[in-house]
Amino acid sequence: MPSEAALHQVRDQFPGLHENELIYLDNAATTQKPDVVLKAMDDFYKTSNANVHRGAHRLSDLATRAFEGARDKVQAFINAPAREEVLFTRGTTESMNLLAQSLGQHLLQPGDEILIDTWAHHACIVPWQQIAAKTGAKLVPIPLLNDGELDQSAYQSLLSEKTKVVSLTHISNALGKRAPIERMIPKAKAQGAYVVIDGAQAVAHEAVDVQALGCDFYAFSGHKCYGPTGIGVLWGKRALLEQMPPYQYGGEMIDTVSFEGTQFNTLPYKFEAGTPAIAEAIGLGRALEFIQELGIDRIAAHEAALMAKAKNELAKIGKLTLLAAKGSNHGALSFNVTGEHHQDIGILLDQEGIAVRCGHHCCQPLMQSLGLKGSCRVSFALYNTEEEVDAFVSALADIVEFLDD
Ligand SMILES: Cc1ncc(COP(=O)(O)O)c(C=O)c1O
Known part of the structure; x- marks a missing residue:
């Protein structure tokens, strides 16, 4: 899915992305459905x-x-x-x-x-x-x-x-x-x-x-x-x-x-x-x-590029901790903001039109083992774009700054 035109064609096939004006980064919970399905x-x-x-x-x-x-x-x-x-x-x-x-x-x-x-x-x-x-x-x-x-x-x-x-x-x-x-x-x-x-x-x-x-x-x-x-x-x-x-x-x-x-x-x-x-x-x-039809390898390459961009940009935000971000992450990435409850971050992102998941992700023993109550998670799908990653990172940076004031 390298070309922008092809990407937009794919996005156009997902009515759920257009009915709701939001940046959907909760794909690990469930994906949107294409017209063909x-x-x-x-x-x-x-x-x-x-x-x-x-x-x-x-x-x-x-x-x-x-x-x-x-x-x-x-x-x-x-x-x-x-x-x-x-x-x-x-x-x-x-x-x-x-x-x-x-x-x-x-x-x-x-x-x-x-x-x-x-x-x-x-x-x-x-x-x-x-x-x-x-x-x-x-x-x-x-x-x-x-x-x-x-x-x-x-x-x-x-x-x-x-x-x-x-x-x-x-x-x-x-x-x-x-x-x-x-x-x-x-x-x-x-x-x-x-x-x-x-x-x-x-x-x-x-x-x-x-x-x-x-x-x-x-x-x-x-x-x-x-x-x-x-x-x-x-x-x-x-x-x-x-x-x-x-x-x-x-x-x-x-x-x-x-x-x-x-x-x-x-x-x-x-x-x-x-x-x-x-x-x-x-x-x-x-x-x-x-x-x-799209090709799973092309999808994987596209999502890997989004992930690399997100990790790179998020690492620049102070007070933000990426969880298990050493090495590669596939589809999903978790983070916390020091001193802030993950749910609050999720609510503030939602107010900016960005859907992420916050909580224990049905993995309470994992959270216990990490010494955490929960985290915020972004997760990508084939229809997400670099612009959406930028918008998410910028909204998060603003929220962190706002909470710091
Ligand atoms: C890794 C993993 N296993 C199992 C499940 C349960 O899937 P479902 O609710 O579709 O049965 C999920 C859903 O979030 C999951 O992410």
């Missing part, structure tokens, strides 16, 4: 609205094709070996709950350990913590180094024959740090642990190839990659998904039912109980195509 969902409801899989009629066939076509698009996007390994969920949170309930419940024994990084979102921590409490397993955090990176030597020494699950955040939503999962996954696999990757903040910013990564499970949410809310993905290796019991019961996950017992459906339907989010899956499929 809105149209794909609208078209579905207008031209092929029917329930999937069950109908004998033409409309149901159309709906089923569109819905299953979306699964194919997800498969291609993350280079999954088989479409049956792609499960639709409501989002990363549900993907993690599914895993903890289905895999965790049946795998974990008293004394077993689940290693989880300190960057982890509550959506990862809490499902594993709850299942640990039920099974007698232990949740063991991978600590941070002073610069906010994960402590790799601590990780290595925490891995043991007790480690059954390793849950890693691909890119931290609070700090924008990227875990070296290419190095971390083989270490966990060498111990025989199952590796779960939370890709919620990664899929919109870099190419993901689950086969090359060698993880066992990969989860993400549609709404953080230009798709709708209410839809997400859990990819898992077929052999594991086949062994795992269903997570919810009813509807499409059934093969045959009698009052004596139930035969469950094959993959992926075994894990998709009830009527799925059909329009949302179609919207997600279109969003992933949209990313591919």
Whole structure:
């Protein structure tokens, strides 16, 4: 997306950016949606609205094709070996709950350990913590180094024959740090642990190839990659998904039912109980195509340039502390203003028409480990511009000066 003209064309495709006169820098929370995604969902409801899989009629066939076509698009996007390994969920949170309930419940024994990084979102921590409490397993955090990176030597020494699950955040939503999962996954696999990757903040910013990564499970949410809310993905290796019991019961996950017992459906339907989010899956499929049409590498390069500019300019503002800004940050950058509450900074930026996120970012253990109550976070998407970064930095500099007076 190097040329300005091309950039404006992209921005024009996001009605949410034009309806609201603001500089939207809260993309890690959720992205705006392009016209093509809105149209794909609208078209579905207008031209092929029917329930999937069950109908004998033409409309149901159309709906089923569109819905299953979306699964194919997800498969291609993350280079999954088989479409049956792609499960639709409501989002990363549900993907993690599914895993903890289905895999965790049946795998974990008293004394077993689940290693989880300190960057982890509550959506990862809490499902594993709850299942640990039920099974007698232990949740063991991978600590941070002073610069906010994960402590790799601590990780290595925490891995043991007790480690059954390793849950890693691909890119931290609070700090924008990227875990070296290419190095971390083989270490966990060498111990025989199952590796779960939370890709919620990664899929919109870099190419993901689950086969090359060698993880066992990969989860993400549609709404953080230009798709709708209410839809997400859990990819898992077929052999594991086949062994795992269903997570919810009813509807499409059934093969045959009698009052004596139930035969469950094959993959992926075994894990998709009830009527799925059909329009949302179609919207997600279109969003992933949209990313591919633009080119994920071009998007990443554009966002990296915005990030470099923001870091460079923010470093000039006195009283401002950038969190974990040594090395690279991907998509998101956190900061605090000395002596000021992060919420106040967020409110003042909002008054200038700049949307950022302030708080603990659903990462309270991370904030505790950093000795903070929270932070302000800016996060970029493909449609953000250098002018927006300038406007944000200048507004923030004014706010800091104003508060100093
Ligand atoms: C890293 C990370 N994991 C998990 C989640 C949960 O995603 P969702 O609310 O879409 O289920 C988020 C959302 O902010 C996130 O940033």
